[in-house]
Amino acid sequence: MSKQAKILVFSTEKISDPAIDMAGLLKLHYSPQVYTIALRCSSSIKPRWIIHAFEKGFDGVFIAADGSDCAFSESCTEKTGNIVSQTHKLMQQKDIDPARLRMAAICSVCSESFVKQIKSFNEYLLK
Amino acid sequence: MEKRIGVYICACGGNISDYVDIEKVKESITGENAVLLAKTTMFACGDANQKDMDSDIRKNDLNGIVVASCSPKLHLSTFRAVSERAGLNKYNYVHANIREQASWAHSDDKPGATEKAILLVKAAIAKARHASSLEPIKIKSKKSVAVIGAGIAGIKAAQALSAMGDKVYLIEKESKIGGNLLNINRVNPESETGEEIVKRLSKEIENEENITLLTGHRITSGSGNIGDFVLTLKGNNNPGEDNFPEKEINVGSVLVATGFESYSPLTGEYGYGQLPGVVTLAQFNKLLKGQNGMSFVAFGKEVKSVAFIYCVGSREIKGDNKYCSRYCCSAAIQSALDLSERFPDSDIYHLTRGVRSYGKQELLYKEANRRGDLFIQFPDKEPPVIEEKDDKIIIKVKDILSGKRELEAETDIVVLVTGMVPVQDDNTGSIFKLPRGRDKFYNEIHMKLRPVETAIDGVTIAGACQGPKNASESVNSALAAAAKSHSLVSTGELELEPIVAYVDEDKCTWCDECSKACPFNAISVIEMFQKSIARINKSTCKGCGMCLPVCPTDAIELISFTNKEIEDMIDVLSQ
Numbered sequence: 001m002s003k004q005a006k007i008l009v010f011s012t013e014k015i016s017d018p019a020i021d022m023a024g025l026l027k028l029h030y031s032p033q034v035y036t037i038a039l040r041c042s043s044s045i046k047p048r049w050i051i052h053a054f055e056k057g058f059d060g061v062f063i064a065a066d067g068s069d070c071a072f073s074e075s076c077t078e079k080t081g082n083i084v085s086q087t088h089k090l091m092q093q094k095d096i097d098p099a100r101l102r103m104a105a106i107c108s109v110c111s112e113s114f115v116k117q118i119k120s121f122n123e124y125l126l127k
Numbered sequence: 128m129e130k131r132i133g134v135y136i137c138a139c140g141g142n143i144s145d146y147v148d149i150e151k152v153k154e155s156i157t158g159e160n161a162v163l164l165a166k167t168t169m170f171a172c173g174d175a176n177q178k179d180m181d182s183d184i185r186k187n188d189l190n191g192i193v194v195a196s197c198s199p200k201l202h203l204s205t206f207r208a209v210s211e212r213a214g215l216n217k218y219n220y221v222h223a224n225i226r227e228q229a230s231w232a233h234s235d236d237k238p239g240a241t242e243k244a245i246l247l248v249k250a251a252i253a254k255a256r257h258a259s260s261l262e263p264i265k266i267k268s269k270k271s272v273a274v275i276g277a278g279i280a281g282i283k284a285a286q287a288l289s290a291m292g293d294k295v296y297l298i299e300k301e302s303k304i305g306g307n308l309l310n311i312n313r314v315n316p317e318s319e320t321g322e323e324i325v326k327r328l329s330k331e332i333e334n335e336e337n338i339t340l341l342t343g344h345r346i347t348s349g350s351g352n353i354g355d356f357v358l359t360l361k362g363n364n365n366p367g368e369d370n371f372p373e374k375e376i377n378v379g380s381v382l383v384a385t386g387f388e389s390y391s392p393l394t395g396e397y398g399y400g401q402l403p404g405v406v407t408l409a410q411f412n413k414l415l416k417g418q419n420g421m422s423f424v425a426f427g428k429e430v431k432s433v434a435f436i437y438c439v440g441s442r443e444i445k446g447d448n449k450y451c452s453r454y455c456c457s458a459a460i461q462s463a464l465d466l467s468e469r470f471p472d473s474d475i476y477h478l479t480r481g482v483r484s485y486g487k488q489e490l491l492y493k494e495a496n497r498r499g500d501l502f503i504q505f506p507d508k509e510p511p512v513i514e515e516k517d518d519k520i521i522i523k524v525k526d527i528l529s530g531k532r533e534l535e536a537e538t539d540i541v542v543l544v545t546g547m548v549p550v551q552d553d554n555t556g557s558i559f560k561l562p563r564g565r566d567k568f569y570n571e572i573h574m575k576l577r578p579v580e581t582a583i584d585g586v587t588i589a590g591a592c593q594g595p596k597n598a599s600e601s602v603n604s605a606l607a608a609a610a611k612s613h614s615l616v617s618t619g620e621l622e623l624e625p626i627v628a629y630v631d632e633d634k635c636t637w638c639d640e641c642s643k644a645c646p647f648n649a650i651s652v653i654e655m656f657q658k659s660i661a662r663i664n665k666s667t668c669k670g671c672g673m674c675l676p677v678c679p680t681d682a683i684e685l686i687s688f689t690n691k692e693i694e695d696m697i698d699v700l701s702q
Contacts, residue, residue, distance in 0.1 A: 018582035021198045022562055024227035032239030035700040039688060044672025049693050056701035069560055071352050072671035073646035083676050108560045108582055
């Protein structure tokens with residue numbers, strides 16, 4: 001197996017994690033260097049967790065966001081976007097390429113989209 | 128308190144162990160901080176292992192449990208229940224998903240899958256080290272259910288829910304109830320037609336006080352969660368009337384029974400759409416039903432012979448529909464029996480790929496054989512060929528039983544026995560984000576362990592929207608879904624995870640950011656220790672965590688998702 005980027009995925013219990021599960025069920029293969037931590041909502045991710053992941057050696061962090069499907073609030077997309085912007089600033093201060101943090105809305109049935117996103121992110125990180 | 132954790136790694140009967148070396152996973156975690164015992168098991172969810180876990184917890188006074196198995200959607204509650212039975216608070220249990228997110232996702236890379244599984248289990252252990260005993264939060268649930276689709280499954284589910292005392296909204300987009308059942312001439316094993324059954328059921332639900340029937344209505348939007356869904360409906364009886372009033376209903380659970388569509392053959396598929404006399408089974412049933420004379424007349428001639436071609440749009444070798452549609456063999460034989468009963472001199476040919484008339488439906492097959500119908504099994508990859516010659520349809524078919532000898536028959540009508548496909552208009556699926564399987568029908572969480580439940584809490588599925596089923600199988604699943612939906616709304620109360628935010632009073636300097644971020648107004652300001660600090664209302668906090676990242680002093684944490692837990696998991700996964 002060729003070298004793969006190490007990616008941490010923040011998924012959400014109700015929305016994007018079921019899609020990631022279904023990707024497995026459908027045997028839509030992706031790199032085993034992709035690890036998931038499921039949270040309640042993508043708007044709950046603290047920038048310090050993302051920075052911690054980079055400091056510990058992850059090549060990339062992918063936020064599999066709730067988007068407009070968030071069960072908690074319609075403002076989720078905007079709030080997750082703010083977290084990404086805030087983290088990008090911290091990454092720049094620490095000389096980390098902001099493109100190593102990526103976010104996409106992954107709905108509960110978006111298995112193919114998740115795998116596509118991860119593969120494209122992996123390719124970017126390996127460049 | 129010192130943590131004593133027990134870890135169980137499941138083989139899932141090969142689903143995990145065929146791709147993940149579970150013995151290596153066990154070796155890798157043995158000796159991890161706080162891990163008292165580690166075991167592999169063929170089926171972690173099986174009775175034997177559950178008893179083993181119960182005994183281990185009591186004997187070793189374990190205060191933390193990790194099971195590495197399938198998705199937590201399937202068995203989180205199973206293992207929490209085991210913990211509780213053994214006297215351990217269920218929130219000391221942590222689940223590691225090494226099937227959907229390791230063995231299956233990386234079945235193409237066994238060493239990679241094993242290494243990933245090791246880290247996932249270690250991360251779960253890291254989380255378990257911080258786990259503590261909690262009490263669930265109780266919320267009110269609406270004692271009502273929306274049943275979407277009023278075919279046989281929807282009607283029977285609505286009746287079952289009503290009988291159990293729930294308020295039911297039965298929503299049907301068409302102007303009348305019955306769905307696909309209306310197109311079936313005679314429903315085996317009874318002599319009633321689909322229309323007669325629907326008529327009887329229609330009368331029954333008219334008298335049900337608990338059922339509000341909303342025909343000609345579509346759902347335009349849905350919001351909320353288990354226990355409290357809000358659906359907006361719009362009548363579509365009057366096309367062109369944009370100002371048709373919208374209606375809002377509030378329910379605790381949603382039961383989806385939107386049925387199926389019949390496969391529509393492609394133009395030219397066995398001459399369909401090109402040769403008169405080539406029809407689908409549904410079209411043939413209508414033709415037969417419309418016959419009033421002594422002889423069968425269709426397409427301007429007397430019909431003396433009919434050939435049924437099976438598995439059209441099902442069990443496809445090259446197409447998308449790989450599945451068997453289950454009902455069509457018996458439905459075709461039933462139509463053939465109806466034909467020979469009305470017109471006994473008809474020549475009837477069944478061109479099959481092996482008849483799958485299981486259970487009591489075998490009696491239909493036996494009867495058709497007794498009456499002299501000719502059954503010919505053709506090879507999967509060599510389907511019959513249809514040609515037109517002198518106003519007659521000629522069928523050429525290779526017969527497996529006579530060593531693929533080509534047989535030729537002249538016929539007046541060719542009936543394409545079409546299978547089931549998912550409903551193309553996916554309005555309901557889109558609104559509730561219902562997952563679909565490889566066959567594109569709605570996916571239940573697990574066919575044996577959690578049938579009729581979906582990944583969306585509070586939404587159940589019934590009937591052929593989940594996959595091909597005959598009428599009686601649809602009713603079975605409808606009753607199962609009704610029981611499940613009822614269990615969610617019956618007590619008017621649901622137990623939710625006690626995952627709420629909490630404030631570090633020393634760190635908090637009250638800036639109001641958390642309060643502004645909270646969608647539930649669960650955060651207010653109080654005076655304490657001569658300063659203003661944030662206070663979380665535990666009964667209104669939903670545990671979304673939106674207040675966490677906006678706090679400039681990092682004074683807010685979420686139970687089970689604290690900095691320590693998340694960062695310890697990251698530390699492990701980064702190894």
